[in-house]
Amino acid sequence: MSLNSQFLGNRTFSRHLVSRQYQQKKRKKMIIAGLMLTSMVDMFSLLVIFLLQNFSASPELAVVAKGVKLPVSSTSREIKDAPVLSISEAGIYLDQKFVGLTEELLEQPSPLMEKLQGLRETWQKSHPNQNFPGEISVQADQAISSAVVSRVMGMLPSQAFGSIQLAVVGGGRG
Amino acid sequence: MAVAVGGASGSGRRKSLDAELNLVSFIDLLSMCICFLLMTAVWIEVGSLQVKQSHGTEGPAAVSQSHEVDLAVSSATSLELTIKKGGRAIQKQQLKAGSIEELSHQLSDALAAFVSSPAGKSGPVSAAMITSSASVSYGDLIRVMDALRRNQVVNLGVVPASRDSALAGVNGGGAK
Numbered sequence: 001m002s003l004n005s006q007f008l009g010n011r012t013f014s015r016h017l018v019s020r021q022y023q024q025k026k027r028k029k030m031i032i033a034g035l036m037l038t039s040m041v042d043m044f045s046l047l048v049i050f051l052l053q054n055f056s057a058s059p060e061l062a063v064v065a066k067g068v069k070l071p072v073s074s075t076s077r078e079i080k081d082a083p084v085l086s087i088s089e090a091g092i093y094l095d096q097k098f099v100g101l102t103e104e105l106l107e108q109p110s111p112l113m114e115k116l117q118g119l120r121e122t123w124q125k126s127h128p129n130q131n132f133p134g135e136i137s138v139q140a141d142q143a144i145s146s147a148v149v150s151r152v153m154g155m156l157p158s159q160a161f162g163s164i165q166l167a168v169v170g171g172g173r174g
Numbered sequence: 175m176a177v178a179v180g181g182a183s184g185s186g187r188r189k190s191l192d193a194e195l196n197l198v199s200f201i202d203l204l205s206m207c208i209c210f211l212l213m214t215a216v217w218i219e220v221g222s223l224q225v226k227q228s229h230g231t232e233g234p235a236a237v238s239q240s241h242e243v244d245l246a247v248s249s250a251t252s253l254e255l256t257i258k259k260g261g262r263a264i265q266k267q268q269l270k271a272g273s274i275e276e277l278s279h280q281l282s283d284a285l286a287a288f289v290s291s292p293a294g295k296s297g298p299v300s301a302a303m304i305t306s307s308a309s310v311s312y313g314d315l316i317r318v319m320d321a322l323r324r325n326q327v328v329n330l331g332v333v334p335a336s337r338d339s340a341l342a343g344v345n346g347g348g349a350k
Contacts, residue, residue, distance in 0.1 A: 044205065047204075051208065064218075073221065075324060145310070147342070148343045150340075151336075154335070166225055166316065
């Protein structure tokens with residue numbers, strides 16, 4: 001104790017602690033200043049603008065029905081807004097609504113025909129002075145038999161749906 | 175970040191008029207925006223192949239100068255290619271390969287060879303009708319269509335299968 005008071009004097013250690021704490025605080029401040037918040041905000045803003053520009057304007061078109069794995073195509077074009085007919089081994093769906101079992105509809109297609117007729121009539125009521133475009137998008141599982149798809153496609157022109165878009169995964173990706 | 179609202183002028187007591195923007199909440203908002211956009215972004219690019227199923231809408235005079243292709247795909251490894259002009263077959267070819275990839279390459283080569291031949295130079299190959307059996311999967315049919323579209327054959331049609339053939343396809347009639 002006498003040695004302490006002789007060599008270090010009164011309250012020297014506490015002063016040392018305070019100065020060390022001050023230095024630590026100073027060091028921390030320097031680290032925070034090194035983050036450069038302005039450029040970080042700039043980067044975030046650019047990211048938001050980029051993502052907004054790439055945001056799909058019609059996300060419902062990209063909704064692929066459950067149990068349907070679309071085939072890959074390297075020559076695909078942009079998909080247009082049209083009613084979606086999904087064909088899988090389990091059943092056939094029109095605009096995400098179940099129409100019937102595939103096997104039953106191939107034998108007796110009248111439920112599908114009625115739904116298609118309803119769609120056409122609704123369109124014609126809402127567009128009184130325009131010709132019906134007859135566009136429909138067909139989503140079919142890649143493993144299903146092509147005879148099933150072609151049979152269903154053959155039914156569509158009878159309800160004036162003659163322009164068929166076969167939905168595919170573009171860009172040659174799996 | 176600070177925004178200068180006005181300068182301190184005159185000889186009076188200088189008072190800082192810099193308004194501080196709250197950067198923390200601003201960064202929070204931007205982070206949330208980025209998270210939302212990343213989670214709702216559509217990463218699978220869904221495209222389409224256009225097929226015309228209606229018949230008899232094209233004028234015959236416009237079609238007469240061009241060639242038409244009839245494809246009968248009997249399996250994933252064999253098909254029959256018939257090139258017609260004015261409804262008359264001018265070339266018939268049977269293509270066989272080990273896989274659908276090879277078959278589509280052979281089809282591309284056959285079409286390219288026809289287009290460069292003297293018969294092919296008399297008019298473009300404008301349309302194709304595809305007939306497929308129940309043992310051919312839909313994915314394989316799309317690959318055949320891809321091969322046609324790569325050779326500028328863009329007017330594609332699919333011949334509807336018979337009811338029995340379609341039912342055989344549903345009941346596992348050989349499609350993958």
